[in-house]
Amino acid sequence: MKKKRLFLILILLVVIGGFMVYNYMYQDHRDIQSETSQLEITAPYLLERFKTDDGASLLNKTITVTGTITSIEEGAVTLNESVYASFHEEIPELRANIKVAIKGRCIGYDELFEIVKLDQCTLIK
Template identity: 40%
Template sequence: MRKWIIIVLIALVASYIGYNYIYQDHRNIEKESAIFTMTSSEITQLFSKDIESAEKQFLNKTIEVSGLISEINTNDITINDSVFCQFLNTINNSLEKNNTVIIKGRVIGYDDLLEQVKLDQCSIIK
């Protein structure tokens, strides 16, 4: 009887640890500090030269990117036609094309067809 209680307790503890490992809290990119700060042309140049090494360096990292707004929609901004920034919420209406902006977000990859670095969970710093 005592062995069964110990086995059940071990199974419960293992289940609890496994559940917490699999279902971890999501990252809040807005509260994280940026690991890298650069202009849109700098990061695009790094990706266009060598995608593999740039992905190793930047993929899933929080960065700040600055540049001019070339396109603006309700949930995304394109900076200098080279960095695509997707937001979780709608964007502030005070932003306009050709304004300088600094955006913080998580690098999710590089679209070599459009030659754009992709960021998600973005927030406007300035």
């Protein structure tokens, strides 16, 4: 009787653990577009924060960056030659040398190119 009860408890724990792992692995992805920005910052100041090792607190956070578009690629723009923002949707008609505000998730700093990277970006203005 005691072995049967121990076996049932073990099976129950395995089922509950499996359910928790399944829910964790297949949870909904973040919708950066609907999240509110946790910080509004200019592109040069954002780069300066990462260069002085003060940018780690911004990783994986939703931020709004303002700056002037210096280059446009397919699916991405560069602001002030210091922030690379990749869009998850079609980029609206943009041209170089206009000031914009972009909201996205900060994914890190590329030390080789000295550029901060954002993904899942949307154009604010």
